[in-house]
Amino acid sequence: DARVTQTPRHKVTEMGQEVTMRCQPILGHNTVFWYRQTMMQGLELLAYFRNRAPLDDSGMPKDRFSAEMPDATLATLKIQPSEPRDSAVYFCASGPRQQETQYFGPGTRLLVL
């Protein structure tokens, strides 16, 4: 049963610290998405990769957020420096190119104090 995995599942940090979230997409999937979920804003698309190349990161605050895919099995989302307003659940999703479907990981719950 192939699944998207995310680490860590929970992260508590102090304002100003760097946060790195990792995602392992489903093997064979070549699209990767990063979402942020909050009560106020719901699910927001932050960034989207196809074949490891960033195609759309317009939803991501550029001054402090960065997303990369060092290889096909790893996607990272970094926040530096973190702020309390970044507290949210961050989801990674992957999908096969021939379908526009997206399969979500369990999420990283981030709390910035």
Added chain:
Amino acid sequence: GQQLNQSPQSMFIQEGEDVSMNCTSSSIFNTWLWYKQDPGEGPVLLIALYKAGELTSNGRLTAQFGITRKDSFLNISASIPSDVGIYFCAGLRNTGGFKTIFGAGTRLFVKA
């Protein structure tokens, strides 16, 4: 901001009842997806729709891609307690990339 209107925001129903929820937009989408999210988990894909007018079922769930490509609905028949959760619609536009927009979700409560 969000461009999908998902309704209702919440539903309180009795076990065995049928449920209907929908998403509408002023924009056209190429694909509609329906997800369910349980507390503490990521959204799980229920149904994917790729063509206008398409009607697809998954067990007790049925979803349709509106003929105008601006809306979609999800029906759940004979609800059971484990149907409780948040249901999200998502519309995708293939404009060189997959611009994905999620609805705000419908919170379903089922009373046994």
